[in-house]
Amino acid sequence: MIATFLRSTALGLTFAGAAWAADPSLDLVGPLSDYKIFVAENTAQLVTDTEALVAAIKAGDVEKAKSLFAPTRTSYERVEPIAELFSDLDVSIDARADDYEKAEKDEAFTGFHRIEYGLWEEKSTEGLDLYADKLLADVTDLDGRINALTFPPEVVVGGAAVLMEEVAATKISGEEDRYSRTDLWDFKANFEGSEKIYTLFRPLIEAGNADFVAKVDGNFKAVDEVLAKYRTPDGGFVSYDELTDSDRTMLSAKVNTLAEDLATLRGKLGLG
Amino acid sequence: MTDIQPRAGMGLAVAAAAMLAVAGAGAFWYATQKNAAATRDQAADMTVSVGAKTCEPMDITVPGGRRSFEIVNASDRPIEWEILDGVMVVAERENIAPGFRQTLAVQLAPGDYAITCGLLSNPRGTLHVTPSDEAAASASEVTLRKFLGPLSEYRVYLVMQSNAAVKAAEKLRDAIAAGDLGAAQAAWKAARIPYRHVEPLAWRLSDLENAIDPNAAYLAGREDDPDFTGYHRLEYGLFRQNSTEGLAPIADRLVADLDQLSGRLKAMELDPQLLVALPGAMAGQLATAHVPAGENHYAGNDLEELEASLDGIGKLSGLLRGVVAGVDPALDKDIGAAQDKVAADLAGLRQGGAWPPYDQVADDRRRQLAGSLAGLQTALDRLQPVIGIN
Numbered sequence: 001m002i003a004t005f006l007r008s009t010a011l012g013l014t015f016a017g018a019a020w021a022a023d024p025s026l027d028l029v030g031p032l033s034d035y036k037i038f039v040a041e042n043t044a045q046l047v048t049d050t051e052a053l054v055a056a057i058k059a060g061d062v063e064k065a066k067s068l069f070a071p072t073r074t075s076y077e078r079v080e081p082i083a084e085l086f087s088d089l090d091v092s093i094d095a096r097a098d099d100y101e102k103a104e105k106d107e108a109f110t111g112f113h114r115i116e117y118g119l120w121e122e123k124s125t126e127g128l129d130l131y132a133d134k135l136l137a138d139v140t141d142l143d144g145r146i147n148a149l150t151f152p153p154e155v156v157v158g159g160a161a162v163l164m165e166e167v168a169a170t171k172i173s174g175e176e177d178r179y180s181r182t183d184l185w186d187f188k189a190n191f192e193g194s195e196k197i198y199t200l201f202r203p204l205i206e207a208g209n210a211d212f213v214a215k216v217d218g219n220f221k222a223v224d225e226v227l228a229k230y231r232t233p234d235g236g237f238v239s240y241d242e243l244t245d246s247d248r249t250m251l252s253a254k255v256n257t258l259a260e261d262l263a264t265l266r267g268k269l270g271l272g
Numbered sequence: 273m274t275d276i277q278p279r280a281g282m283g284l285a286v287a288a289a290a291m292l293a294v295a296g297a298g299a300f301w302y303a304t305q306k307n308a309a310a311t312r313d314q315a316a317d318m319t320v321s322v323g324a325k326t327c328e329p330m331d332i333t334v335p336g337g338r339r340s341f342e343i344v345n346a347s348d349r350p351i352e353w354e355i356l357d358g359v360m361v362v363a364e365r366e367n368i369a370p371g372f373r374q375t376l377a378v379q380l381a382p383g384d385y386a387i388t389c390g391l392l393s394n395p396r397g398t399l400h401v402t403p404s405d406e407a408a409a410s411a412s413e414v415t416l417r418k419f420l421g422p423l424s425e426y427r428v429y430l431v432m433q434s435n436a437a438v439k440a441a442e443k444l445r446d447a448i449a450a451g452d453l454g455a456a457q458a459a460w461k462a463a464r465i466p467y468r469h470v471e472p473l474a475w476r477l478s479d480l481e482n483a484i485d486p487n488a489a490y491l492a493g494r495e496d497d498p499d500f501t502g503y504h505r506l507e508y509g510l511f512r513q514n515s516t517e518g519l520a521p522i523a524d525r526l527v528a529d530l531d532q533l534s535g536r537l538k539a540m541e542l543d544p545q546l547l548v549a550l551p552g553a554m555a556g557q558l559a560t561a562h563v564p565a566g567e568n569h570y571a572g573n574d575l576e577e578l579e580a581s582l583d584g585i586g587k588l589s590g591l592l593r594g595v596v597a598g599v600d601p602a603l604d605k606d607i608g609a610a611q612d613k614v615a616a617d618l619a620g621l622r623q624g625g626a627w628p629p630y631d632q633v634a635d636d637r638r639r640q641l642a643g644s645l646a647g648l649q650t651a652l653d654r655l656q657p658v659i660g661i662n
Contacts, residue, residue, distance in 0.1 A: 032424035150425040169367040
């Protein structure tokens with residue numbers, strides 16, 4: 001009973017706000033749950049968009065399928081910190097050819113990038129039906145699993161930096177969408193996903209971190225401005241090949257700074 | 273995916289050059305690897321070397337608690353290293369360049385895990401985490417942090433289900449406005465389900481509760497009382513009077529009240545004490561009121577609603593059992609058993625795959641179900657002294 005009493009006292013102090021500032025606060029509940037709703041909306045959209053992509057593939061309409069490929073992916077890329085918690089689905093939905101021994105010819109190579117390879121490299125929907133069906137089954141499964149998941153708070157908050165680290169490490173190089181060159185769509189979605197997390201938790205930290213908040217806000221804005229230059233009139237993005245070296249360098253620098261700064265969010269919110 | 277540009281046969285020097293060719297990314301890389309080097313000085317519990325085909329060692333055993341692993345990339349392509357619990361990623365280090373090493377520290381509960389070793393096609397290794405005092409102490413600790421996930425998940429549930437309640441009530445309103453009795457009766461039954469899901473918290477908002485869910489038996493003028501509004505007033509019209517006549521304004525008001533409820537539930541500040549109190553109180557209310565007396569006197573579909581209520585209680589208890597399992601495993605088990613008993617009693621009332629009208633459920637069966645629900649309440653109420661706040 002003494003142990004219980006001590007526990008209760010410790011909790012009581014935390015709730016009273018008397019504990020040290022780095023303790024997590026109940027104020028996290030609002031943004032944490034809002035984030036899950038954001039993720040659930042995205043995975044629901046992913047299922048809807050994938051259905052349309054699958055329909056285009058099955059109709060043998062290469063051009064339509066190509067036009068749907070990049071926008072469909074954005075819902076996945078926005079919520080990747082949570083989606084990639086399910087390692088089996090992350091592999092079957094989004095693995096690249098490099099992850100496999102026989103690269104593009106490997107039988108286990110499935111998902112978005114296998115479809116991308118078919119549409120752009122093989123210029124055909126032939127043989128893609130099976131991959132399309134599998135992709136739809138996988139994203140539907142993902143949507144269900146995410147709805148059933150209690151999100152780990154540290155993964156949610158850490159996700160803001162994780163997305164930027166991924167862009168820095170594996171996307172700036174342009175390897176993600178190597179066949180379609182639609183990388184800028186993924187970039188934008190990764191930034192949106194990261195900024196969403198940051199924006200949800202910003203009210204909890206801005207009081208004591210005015211400089212930090214101003215810097216991160218400024219870097220997100222700078223990234224937006226660079227990406228805006230590459231927008232097409234229909235709301236999409238031009239080929240990644242058109243990104244100039246100076247803009248690539250600029251983006252890269254901003255991404256690295258964002259990754260480093262956002263990596264401090266967990267500590268600032270008592271989730272270190 | 274998080275793997276980075278692995279290309280078979282690419283040597284260390286080439287890989288490093290390729291990384292550095294992208295200026296900013298190179299700087300980030302440098303920083304990452306420098307950090308990794310800095311943490312290397314603190315001895316890790318275990319060093320794992322990832323080669324082209326396997327990890328060395330492939331089978332690891334460590335005691336539970338906070339453990340650190342130094343991952344050495346001995347292959348010729350960048351790797352990520354993951355600890356997996358089934359299909360779920362427990363922890364990972366991404367983006368380790370050939371020849372480099374990084375340290376991963378993670379809190380591990382006793383159990384069997386898998387570790388990834390380079391290429392997806394490579395065999396996975398195993399990680400056995402054995403019981404330890406450290407792991408037991410951390411599992412039994414009750415902290416606010418352990419409640420953050422459950423509280424957030426419950427808030428999501430409240431938002432989703434109360435939105436669903438509004439949408440279902442709109443459908444009911446439309447069927448009533450169209451004068452379609454059959455569609456309205458079906459819509460009424462469907463509209464009750466999401467409401468029963470949020471009822472453990474919704475019934476505490478007494479002003480709204482009195483407008484949304486009053487029972488004629490508690491009103492002076494019974495069915496003729498002007499305060500007889502909400503779901504049961506519509507039920508009375510649709511199932512007793514068999515008509516949609518005059519129900520449109522009541523349905524409009526129900527939609528408006530549920531909309532308000534949804535906003536209030538969304539704005540409510542949830543805390544551990546409240547969360548711990550909700551499921552036991554709801555089980556108790558079912559045991560003492562709904563089951564003995566019935567609630568849907570005109571539609572008689574009480575059993576399907578009881579099932580929905582159990583789902584609502586189950587959402588709460590599932591979240592709380594995640595917190596209590598490490599602190600008091602016996603209580604966790606007792607709650608599970610009490611829930612199974614209620615579910616079995618309820619399932620035993622089904623006839624030919626359907627729920628019979630509640631007036632056909634005999635008193636002794638009602639008493640049995642009420643008894644099981646009281647047992648569930650007793651088990652759930654034990655949560656408070658174990659993980660609640662006095």
